[in-house]
Amino acid sequence: MAAIVEIVEVSKSYRRGSYLLPVLTDISLVIEAGAFLALMGPSGSGKTTLLNLIAGLDQADEGVIRVGGVDITSLSESELAAWRAGHVGFIFQFYNLIPVLTAFENVELPLMLSGLSKKDRQEHAAMALGLVNLQDRMAHYPGQLSGGQQQRVAIARAVVTDPTILVADEPTGDLDRGSAEEVLALMERLSGDLGKTIIMVTHDPRAARKARSMKYLDKGVLADAPQITISECL
Amino acid sequence: MLLRLLFRNAFRHKLRTALTVCGMAVAVLAFCLLRTVIAAWYAGVAASSANRLITRNAISLVFSLPLSYKDRIRGVEGVKTVSYGNWFGAYYVEQKNFFANFAVEPRTYMELYPEYIILPEQREAFYRDRKGCVVGRKLAKRFSWRVNDTVTLIGTIFPGNWEFVVRGIYDGRDDTIDDTQFFFHWDYLNETLKLTVARRADQVGFYIVGLSDPNRAAATAAAIDAVFKNSFAETLTETERAFQMGFVSMSEAILTAIRLVSLVIIVIIMAVVANTMAMSVRERLGEYVVFKTLGFRGRYLAGMILGESLLITGLGGVLGILLTFPAAEGFRRAVGTWFPVFRVEPETIYLAIAATLVVGVVAAVLPVWHVTTVRIAEGLRRIG
Numbered sequence: 001m002a003a004i005v006e007i008v009e010v011s012k013s014y015r016r017g018s019y020l021l022p023v024l025t026d027i028s029l030v031i032e033a034g035a036f037l038a039l040m041g042p043s044g045s046g047k048t049t050l051l052n053l054i055a056g057l058d059q060a061d062e063g064v065i066r067v068g069g070v071d072i073t074s075l076s077e078s079e080l081a082a083w084r085a086g087h088v089g090f091i092f093q094f095y096n097l098i099p100v101l102t103a104f105e106n107v108e109l110p111l112m113l114s115g116l117s118k119k120d121r122q123e124h125a126a127m128a129l130g131l132v133n134l135q136d137r138m139a140h141y142p143g144q145l146s147g148g149q150q151q152r153v154a155i156a157r158a159v160v161t162d163p164t165i166l167v168a169d170e171p172t173g174d175l176d177r178g179s180a181e182e183v184l185a186l187m188e189r190l191s192g193d194l195g196k197t198i199i200m201v202t203h204d205p206r207a208a209r210k211a212r213s214m215k216y217l218d219k220g221v222l223a224d225a226p227q228i229t230i231s232e233c234l
Numbered sequence: 235m236l237l238r239l240l241f242r243n244a245f246r247h248k249l250r251t252a253l254t255v256c257g258m259a260v261a262v263l264a265f266c267l268l269r270t271v272i273a274a275w276y277a278g279v280a281a282s283s284a285n286r287l288i289t290r291n292a293i294s295l296v297f298s299l300p301l302s303y304k305d306r307i308r309g310v311e312g313v314k315t316v317s318y319g320n321w322f323g324a325y326y327v328e329q330k331n332f333f334a335n336f337a338v339e340p341r342t343y344m345e346l347y348p349e350y351i352i353l354p355e356q357r358e359a360f361y362r363d364r365k366g367c368v369v370g371r372k373l374a375k376r377f378s379w380r381v382n383d384t385v386t387l388i389g390t391i392f393p394g395n396w397e398f399v400v401r402g403i404y405d406g407r408d409d410t411i412d413d414t415q416f417f418f419h420w421d422y423l424n425e426t427l428k429l430t431v432a433r434r435a436d437q438v439g440f441y442i443v444g445l446s447d448p449n450r451a452a453a454t455a456a457a458i459d460a461v462f463k464n465s466f467a468e469t470l471t472e473t474e475r476a477f478q479m480g481f482v483s484m485s486e487a488i489l490t491a492i493r494l495v496s497l498v499i500i501v502i503i504m505a506v507v508a509n510t511m512a513m514s515v516r517e518r519l520g521e522y523v524v525f526k527t528l529g530f531r532g533r534y535l536a537g538m539i540l541g542e543s544l545l546i547t548g549l550g551g552v553l554g555i556l557l558t559f560p561a562a563e564g565f566r567r568a569v570g571t572w573f574p575v576f577r578v579e580p581e582t583i584y585l586a587i588a589a590t591l592v593v594g595v596v597a598a599v600l601p602v603w604h605v606t607t608v609r610i611a612e613g614l615r616r617i618g
Binding site for chain 2: 049052057058078081082083084085086090092096098099100101105108109110112113169
């Protein structure tokens with residue numbers, strides 16, 4: 001498989017007043033196309049920061065990140081925004097749906113930037129909602145849906161533009177066990193059947209078990225996953 | 235869809251939006267009424283003609299000029315018509331029934347004021363009857379006077395009961411013309427004075443000079459005053475506009491205060507709307523960050539926030555403007571004596587629209603800045 005994400009010697013730190021807090025140090029990583037990767041690690045290890053850098057939500061201090069052959073560390077803010085719109089699908093812990101838009105409108109939202117006609121947008125949105133089995137909830141507002149259903153709408157929103165990569169930050173963190181299983185099954189299907197590249201940050205060993213590979217971050221560096229953690233996961 | 239989103243966002247907190255719209259409406263209403271009061275103050279100035287000069291005693295308007303000046307003024311180059319009159323200052327039945335009343339030379343006065351529209355037969359009847367008078371439509375309505383009614387005014391400057399016969403009712407050419415005035419024959423006043431207070435006879439309060447060339451108004455005014463230089467009653471001649479402005483300038487401090495208050499009202503509502511927008515955007519910051527995450531750039535977000543702000547202020551502004559007209563009518567009824575011409579000028583509406591737009595834009599500035607500059611990673615952390 002070809003590499004879809006290449007991370008070369010990336011470092012990132014945050015300023016807290018006069019203090020510079022290193023979050024990621026000299027990270028190098030290659031993720032192959034079609035991978036379903038779980039990023040694990042303790043709180044504050046830099047998982048979400050790494051995910052944000054891969055997704056173009058934040059800028060690395062040093063190093064190079066290439067996604068689908070594009071060096072995203074060299075893009076300006078507005079170029080990054082345009083790149084994200086076409087290449088990255090986002091799944092958040094708290095779904096982050098727009099409460100005043102229906103499920104259908106939420107899914108259609110990313111397509112507003114695609115240049116598609118209204119008819120095409122609606123077809124794509126309906127197809128994406130069909131993929132997550134929510135055709136019958138199209139006209140419902142997020143407040144009228146369960147947590148699991150909201151996360152499935154969020155997944156439909158993430159895949160509707162057919163992005164290069166899907167990034168998921170604790171996608172099951174706010175769900176009950178049953179809903180979490182549904183969402184993970186859906187993500188497995190997206191990766192297995194549709195060949196989507198998924199990078200998922202999670203604390204949940206059950207979620208990590210669904211991934212086909214796992215990377216472990218500790219204090220901002222990639223580390224060998226502790227056996228105890230892996231056995232817990234498995 | 236973004237337009238739909240804008241509308242739904244604007245009405246997400248219905249009570250907050252309703253209160254803000256009401257606040258904006260009240261502010262615009264107050265702004266329009268205050269500007270209308272100012273415009274009413276200037277109504278005389280606005281209605282003044284460039285074709286007319288006013289000549290009065292140089293010392294003060296309270297001092298009169300001899301009637302004999304009339305022919306000498308007429309002889310000045312550039313003068314086409316000369317009329318004259320006196321402020322009569324009488325009231326009807328009770329002192330509260332006060333209105334503008336003048337003793338004038340009827341034919342020349344009517345010639346100089348074509349904006350007073352009167353039926354030809356009523357005009358002729360007025361000319362023929364020494365005790366006749368002409369009253370404005372609004373004044374006639376106020377006291378239920380009709381043509382041929384006998385009206386008695388009680389004099390203050392010229393004491394006594396003065397009897398008149400209403401020979402005509404005039405209308406203003408348009409609604410900027412004061413139709414609450416009362417005119418009668420100067421000769422009636424003068425002849426009565428000759429019999430009662432002879433020393434006050436043959437004196438006029440002011441001359442009204444019709445010009446053959448309005449472009450030479452300043453030169454003609456100077457020429458008139460030059461004729462009476464070093465006489466026992468020197469004159470001051472000015473354009474009708476300057477003459478009217480003289481009255482207005484006496485109230486300049488009050489007008490300035492009203493202008494300031496009207497601006498302060500707009501500034502206050504600006505702060506209120508800005509606060510509403512800031513609260514709304516702060517509550518929805520996570521959603522705007524999601525928009526940014528999805529690739530929506532700053533201009534989309536700025537458009538949504540600005541649109542929402544303009545929608546709320548626009549609704550309030552339109553409501554305020556619509557309420558202005560009935561409110562101004564009520565105000566006019568209540569204080570019609572003081573403001574004979576009280577109408578909402580188009581300029582007032584344009585100003586209210588401009589103020590509404592400015593409030594909408596300014597209220598959105600800080601929230602737009604906040605949303606467009608917040609870093610996505612930081613915003614997402616706040617949601618989590």
